[in-house]
Amino acid sequence: MSLVINNNLMAMNAARSLGTHYGALETSTRRLSSGLRITQASDDAAGLAVRELLRADVTSLQQGIRNANDAISMIQTADGALGVIDEKLIRMKELAMQASTGTYNSDQRLIIDSEYQAMASEITRIANSTDFNGIYLLNGNLSGATHSGSGLTSTGKLKVHFGSGNDCSEDYYYIQINTSTASALGVGMSATGANGRSISTQAMAQASLDVLQDAIISKDKIRANLGALQNRLENTVQVLEIQAENVQAAESRISDVDVATEMTEFVKNQILTQAAVSMLSQANSLPRMALSLIG
Structure with a gap:
């Protein structure tokens, strides 16, 4: 040179x-x-595209876990209120049994019936006031057979969305809770049937026993359905946590x-x-x- x-x-x-x-x-x-291995698109253009999709899946799955846990909390709220209603129905049946015997006179049965009506009123109050995040659970608000989320306020049964897509077989399912007011259960003065309205006479008290038994069974069906849904949601949370962990690991191998x-x-x-x-x-x-x- x-x-x-x-x-x-x-x-x-x-x-x-x-x-x-x-x-x-x-x-x-x-x-x-x-x-991070990829801090800008020029580091790995294809890897960046895959990473962002995986990040979106991870955040969606994590929010799905929170959604499912919120639904579990809502179910527990409803079940707790139904547990109190259960106690009221059992007390009402006890009062009906008491009024059914002939050892009480009419004045005493009226006193017994006053407590019976008070229990029925309390059941209705509990059903109408039990809510979760402003959503009323036991007043029939969630008893509809169909769901509509087209308006500002959803109607019908409640949709729990936990998946990252919009496939009904994979990403969400519904919670339907029947009405638990005294009238819906057929007890108290607001009931539409002839039996179960009052226990002020021996005959009415005896006739109320079968109605109260049916009311307890109806309430138990609601609680059993909620219990099954809670178990399903808890299993869903476990699966979502595993999915989120694995997707996060895949994103880490590409990005970190x-x-x-x-x-x-x-x-x-x-x-x-x-x-x-x-x-x-x-x-x-x-x-x-x-x-x-x-x-």
């Missing part, structure tokens, strides 16, 4: 190498500081940086950068050798 002054090719070569190694060093620094490997690259590029700087300094001093020939 000729000894020239105008074009220092050695310095140009050293500068190009310096730029290459410094750029690689910058990339390693960015990855190590962020913990291997610190050991990247640190090796960082040290290598750091050494090469330092070497390029030193060689550039030496190359820049080479044209001075021409002065010794001139002088």
Whole structure:
């Protein structure tokens, strides 16, 4: 190679190498500081696209877990209220049994019936006031056979959405809770049937026993259905947690940086950068050798 002054090719070569190694060093620094292998689209365009889809799935699954847990809390709220209604119905049957015997007179049966009516009123109050996040659970609001979410307020049975798509066989199912007011159960003065309205006479008390038995069975069916739904939701949460964990692991393998490997690259590029700087300094001093020939 000729000894020239105008074009220092050695310095140009050293500068190009310096730029290459410094750029690689910058990339390693960015990855190590962020913990991500892909910090911008140019790092891995295809990997970035896959990663973002996986991230969307992970966040959707995590929200689905929260949705399912919220539904479990709602079911527990309804079941707790139904447990109190259960106690009232059992007390009402006890009172009906008491009024059915002939050892009480009419005044005493009226006193017994006053408590009977009070229990019925309390059942209706509980059913009408039990709500979860403003959604009334036992007043018939969720007893509809069909669901409509087209309006600002959904109607009919409640949809629990936990999947990342919109497939009814995979991503959601419904919670339907029948009405649990005293009139719906057929007891108390608000009942439409002739029996179960009052126990003020011996005959009415005796006739109320079968109605109260049916009311307890109806309430038990609601609680059993809620219990089955809760078990199903708990199993759903377990599956969603496993899915979210596996999808997160897949996203990590694509996105996260291997610190050991990247640190090796960082040290290598750091050494090469330092070497390029030193060689550039030496190359820049080479044209001075021409002065010794001139002088």
